[in-house]
Amino acid sequence: MRKYFKIVSFLFVFALIVSTFYFLPPTFDLTLFVGQIVNLFVTVSPGPTNASYRFFTPHDTLDPWDPWPPGTTLDLPENGYLNPMSFPPLPGQIFRLRMGIKATSDWPASNRKLKLQFGKLATGQTNCSTITTWNDLGNPGSGADWRGFDMPMTQLTNGATKTVNKLAGATVKGSYQESNPTPFNPLVLKNQIIEYDWSIQNNITNSSLDGGFYCFRMVNQNGSALNQYLQYPKIVLTKPFVNSTSSTIDKNFGGTINMSNTNGTGFTFVVPANYSPYSQSFDIHNFSVNDFLDQVGGQPSGKLGAHSYIYQMNAERNNVATSSFDQSLTMRIDYSDSEISSVDESTLRIYKHDGSNWNAQNTTLDTVNNRATVLVNSFSSFGLFGDAATSTPTPTPASTPTPAPASGGGGGGGGGGGSNVQTVPPASIVIKGKSYPNSTISFLRDAQLITKVKADKLGNFEINESNLSGGSYNFSLWALDELNLRSNTYSFFLNIIGNSTNNVLGILMPPTITLNKTTINPGENVRVYGSSVPDSFVIIEVRSEPMILSTKASIRGLYSEEISSAKLAKGIHTVKSKSKIGTGDESIFSSLLNFGIGVPAKKALIGDLNKDGKVNIIDFSILAFWYKKTGFPADFDLKQDGKIDLRDFSIMAFSWSG
Amino acid sequence: MKVQNVKIKMKNDNLKFKIFLTIFLGFWIAHATNAAELKLKKTVELINIGDTFDVSLVLNTENESINAMEASLKYSDNLELQNISDGNSIINLWISKPKLEDSKNSIFLSGLVPGGIKTSEGVVLNLIFKSLNSGQGNIQIENAKVFLNDSEASDAKVKISNLNLEIQKNPSVASQGQKLVLDFLPPDEFKIYLSKDRNVFDNSLFLSFNAQDKGSGINRYEVREKFLGIWGDWKIGESPYPLSDKLSLSIIEVKAVDNVGRERETLFVPFRLYLLYGGLVILLIIFLIIKIIKRIKT
Numbered sequence: 001m002r003k004y005f006k007i008v009s010f011l012f013v014f015a016l017i018v019s020t021f022y023f024l025p026p027t028f029d030l031t032l033f034v035g036q037i038v039n040l041f042v043t044v045s046p047g048p049t050n051a052s053y054r055f056f057t058p059h060d061t062l063d064p065w066d067p068w069p070p071g072t073t074l075d076l077p078e079n080g081y082l083n084p085m086s087f088p089p090l091p092g093q094i095f096r097l098r099m100g101i102k103a104t105s106d107w108p109a110s111n112r113k114l115k116l117q118f119g120k121l122a123t124g125q126t127n128c129s130t131i132t133t134w135n136d137l138g139n140p141g142s143g144a145d146w147r148g149f150d151m152p153m154t155q156l157t158n159g160a161t162k163t164v165n166k167l168a169g170a171t172v173k174g175s176y177q178e179s180n181p182t183p184f185n186p187l188v189l190k191n192q193i194i195e196y197d198w199s200i201q202n203n204i205t206n207s208s209l210d211g212g213f214y215c216f217r218m219v220n221q222n223g224s225a226l227n228q229y230l231q232y233p234k235i236v237l238t239k240p241f242v243n244s245t246s247s248t249i250d251k252n253f254g255g256t257i258n259m260s261n262t263n264g265t266g267f268t269f270v271v272p273a274n275y276s277p278y279s280q281s282f283d284i285h286n287f288s289v290n291d292f293l294d295q296v297g298g299q300p301s302g303k304l305g306a307h308s309y310i311y312q313m314n315a316e317r318n319n320v321a322t323s324s325f326d327q328s329l330t331m332r333i334d335y336s337d338s339e340i341s342s343v344d345e346s347t348l349r350i351y352k353h354d355g356s357n358w359n360a361q362n363t364t365l366d367t368v369n370n371r372a373t374v375l376v377n378s379f380s381s382f383g384l385f386g387d388a389a390t391s392t393p394t395p396t397p398a399s400t401p402t403p404a405p406a407s408g409g410g411g412g413g414g415g416g417g418g419s420n421v422q423t424v425p426p427a428s429i430v431i432k433g434k435s436y437p438n439s440t441i442s443f444l445r446d447a448q449l450i451t452k453v454k455a456d457k458l459g460n461f462e463i464n465e466s467n468l469s470g471g472s473y474n475f476s477l478w479a480l481d482e483l484n485l486r487s488n489t490y491s492f493f494l495n496i497i498g499n500s501t502n503n504v505l506g507i508l509m510p511p512t513i514t515l516n517k518t519t520i521n522p523g524e525n526v527r528v529y530g531s532s533v534p535d536s537f538v539i540i541e542v543r544s545e546p547m548i549l550s551t552k553a554s555i556r557g558l559y560s561e562e563i564s565s566a567k568l569a570k571g572i573h574t575v576k577s578k579s580k581i582g583t584g585d586e587s588i589f590s591s592l593l594n595f596g597i598g599v600p601a602k603k604a605l606i607g608d609l610n611k612d613g614k615v616n617i618i619d620f621s622i623l624a625f626w627y628k629k630t631g632f633p634a635d636f637d638l639k640q641d642g643k644i645d646l647r648d649f650s651i652m653a654f655s656w657s658g
Numbered sequence: 659m660k661v662q663n664v665k666i667k668m669k670n671d672n673l674k675f676k677i678f679l680t681i682f683l684g685f686w687i688a689h690a691t692n693a694a695e696l697k698l699k700k701t702v703e704l705i706n707i708g709d710t711f712d713v714s715l716v717l718n719t720e721n722e723s724i725n726a727m728e729a730s731l732k733y734s735d736n737l738e739l740q741n742i743s744d745g746n747s748i749i750n751l752w753i754s755k756p757k758l759e760d761s762k763n764s765i766f767l768s769g770l771v772p773g774g775i776k777t778s779e780g781v782v783l784n785l786i787f788k789s790l791n792s793g794q795g796n797i798q799i800e801n802a803k804v805f806l807n808d809s810e811a812s813d814a815k816v817k818i819s820n821l822n823l824e825i826q827k828n829p830s831v832a833s834q835g836q837k838l839v840l841d842f843l844p845p846d847e848f849k850i851y852l853s854k855d856r857n858v859f860d861n862s863l864f865l866s867f868n869a870q871d872k873g874s875g876i877n878r879y880e881v882r883e884k885f886l887g888i889w890g891d892w893k894i895g896e897s898p899y900p901l902s903d904k905l906s907l908s909i910i911e912v913k914a915v916d917n918v919g920r921e922r923e924t925l926f927v928p929f930r931l932y933l934l935y936g937g938l939v940i941l942l943i944i945f946l947i948i949k950i951i952k953r954i955k956t
Contacts (some may be wrong), residue, residue: 012942037844063916180918301918302876304707344795446870447772448849471746471872472781476773489722491773491807493748493780592809610855618853620751621866621898633857639811646803649753649770650726650811656772 052100070321079271084295115180120523128215128232433507436531436557449658481531485512518601607652728768745875748780774807804837869914
């Protein structure tokens with residue numbers, strides 16, 4: 001009996017321990033946790049930092065003007081890496097890579113030479129710092145996977161000093177490079193960024209394309225790493241293409257390119273005469289539709305693949321990519337009956353992938369000859385898709401990561417579902433600005449409090465947020481000063497592209513404001529005070545009779561000014577303030593306060609319905625509960641107009657703290 | 659000669675006055691027309707019978723900060739609404755999520771942008787319509803209200819731009835630029851708040867939450883109360899959500915599901931549950947230690 005009791009006790013304790021671990025947040029990351037502990041004891045020594053980068057299409061000038069990819073409307077942003085959705089360079093293709101290196105101490109002129117290296121990530125890894133074997137960029141014509149490319153133009157000489165910097169914050173012009181190493185550096189002062197420009201060719205054979213990740217970095221000439229890598233340029237390659245063809249088409253006569261597929265289908269590309277001022281070389285590659293869709297995340301929502309291939313095209317002249325043409329070019333896909341056995345043929349459209357979405361093109365269908373034709377004037381990847389045939393089950397030839405169709409959508413491929421999340425890299429944002437010394441800045445994304453950061457003694461603050469999917473975001477900031485006063489909310493709207501780093505600099509927080517009393521007798525003074533950016537001018541605006549006062553904030557960021565009631569009539573008056581700094585930049589206004597001369601001030605109305613000191617989603621929920629209902633508590637009627645409607649929500653939104 | 663000079667001077671004065679008046683009126687008109695604009699935009703030029711096409715409701719705040727808006731959209735009988743998407747909308751909190759009203763051909767929406775927004779082309783909503791019959795069609799904005807981001811919820815002047823369509827007779831084999839959005843990512847991470855208030859749900863516990871999905875938009879929320887972390891079923895719900903477990907001894911899970919079925923889950927473990935299980939573990943450990951000590955002694 002006693003033995004059984006022990007076994008049962010042991011099992012119970014074991015179950016409880018296991019269940020306790022079960023309650024740990026599901027996102028608990030042991031590596032991150034250990035890393036954070038290690039970071040507490042490790043300080044990063046100062047030194048050059050690989051700070052930023054951007055991919056450009058090859059150009060015939062020292063200063064590339066068209067961000068990668070070539071010939072599409074998509075422009076990859078700074079620090080945006082190349083993945084299969086952004087048309088990574090195929091074997092033989094060339095690109096330009098701008099790299100920004102930040103000096104963390106002064107580099108005298110001729111202090112160092114640098115070189116470029118590349119490395120391949122192990123399968124399953126996405127973090128470039130895990131690479132243990134780095135290879136030098138190969139010389140032009142060498143057998144290295146990634147090698148320099150000698151552009152046959154006199155203005156593009158290896159080692160030539162650049163004329164324009166392209167990266168944010170870069171102030172020192174480095175050199176244009178077709179091979180390692182760079183020349184000696186010019187003078188670079190501490191915290192300045194020197195920018196280099198690399199001309200690189202993909203020398204990996206088609207059969208070796210495995211969708212692998214390659215990273216790039218700059219190092220010292222002796223191969224020693226820079227002290228910190230904030231950014232690694234990264235390229236995620238495609239899977240091998242099935243077939244390719246290349247033709248130069250005379251500008252005066254035009255021409256036709258045909259590509260026959262092994263399943264009897266084909267692709268035809270008709271280029272009219274005078275399509276361009278110069279004759280261009282056209283490269284066409286076709287990929288297996290399944291491989292391609294696996295990489296870009298799926299076919300158009302609710303559509304099925306109707307052709308076994310995706311066609312990707314480029315045009316170039318002297319290795320310089322062409323973005324558009326003087327005349328439309330005709331593209332034709334010949335499909336087979338077996339390819340469309342599950343598809344309603346009348347719904348077939350050629351779709352163009354623009355780097356993030358599939359866009360239906362104005363397609364002419366010839367259902368007798370099984371042909372779909374479109375006119376194009378810029379290049380990208382093209383495929384054929386249609387709706388599922390109504391009477392047929394849906395065996396789809398398309399890829400596994402098919403998003404389920406939106407409600408009401410017909411058909412829809414297999415796969416899909418919640419767990420089928422693509423590894424589309426997230427975007428991040430860096431926000432820097434000035435507030436009041438030691439103030440606490442709350443950062444909100446789409447009305448949700450994300451983090452709080454502390455400003456330093458000079459009022460400078462910095463906020464970083466990552467893991468943003470692409471889209472339109474409404475960001476808001478508000479500050480709490482040392483007097484425990486809350487600032488007005490500073491908001492901005494940003495359209496963020498997936499897989500990008502966005503810098504928002506120079507934010508000036510509005511001053512806080514309060515009054516020593518809200519009701520005074522005629523002849524008395526009222527003192528307005530609060531916090532502002534240290535040493536800034538504070539402009540105080542009084543109404544109803546317009547009165548502008550100004551004062552200067554102290555080094556601690558405090559300001560104070562007396563308002564004399566002598567020039568103001570009896571009644572209610574309002575006051576607000578704003579900051580102006582040495583550069584001439586002004587903040588938005590502070591909150592609007594009111595005070596009464598000889599009459600009581602109006603009660604300030606905010607939306608903190610549950611009286612927890614915050615105006616957030618809980619207050620919104622409470623107000624939503626009473627929306628368009630009667631019998632609500634009187635103080636929930638923020639507008640005091642006898643009803644709970646949009647206007648009350650608007651007042652709440654004005655005071656939102658998150 | 660002198661008279662002539664006076665005339666010329668008068669003429670010049672008259673001209674100056676006209677220039678001044680023109681400039682003044684120009685400024686006045688420019689200022690007067692400085693109202694927020696709600697407009698409907700389509701993405702295709704020509705619409706044929708049977709075409710599906712996108713229409714966006716777009717807000718131009720004309721440099722004003724706006725934090726709340728509501729409107730009804732009404733469309734003609736020769737159009738069929740196929741989809742409403744608030745993915746990537748500038749609206750962060752919906753008071754009334756846009757949906758087809760009981761009365762046919764009408765969509766009502768009402769929402770907030772806490773902190774306010776200034777935008778020249780902020781997309782509020784994307785709609786997909788199908789054209790049913792040829793002839794004139796239209797989509798109209800009615801009862802629009804837009805409020806400034808201030809302490810009084812002041813009215814913003816609103817300029818309305820409706821959409822008139824000419825649907826062509828010939829059925830087209832081509833879809834004219836129909837844009838199909840792919841959504842590879844689940845909704846963004848979000849938080850849930852557990853609270854109670856004497857003025858809501860009879861002072862019972864309730865949840866507040868709000869998720870964003872920049873791709874296809876949020877389709878629904880599902881909530882599960884796992885009593886003692888063990889039992890519980892998913893139920894469709896929305897914020898504010900009253901909890902059925904009045905003891906607060908359940909792990910609460912909220913799932914936001916977007917319009918392509920991708921999910922984001924957030925979990926909340928009440929402190930009481932930590933106490934309960936933690937306490938039990940400690941008691942058992944003490945019990946076992948006592949047992950072991952007793953055994954060693956014997």
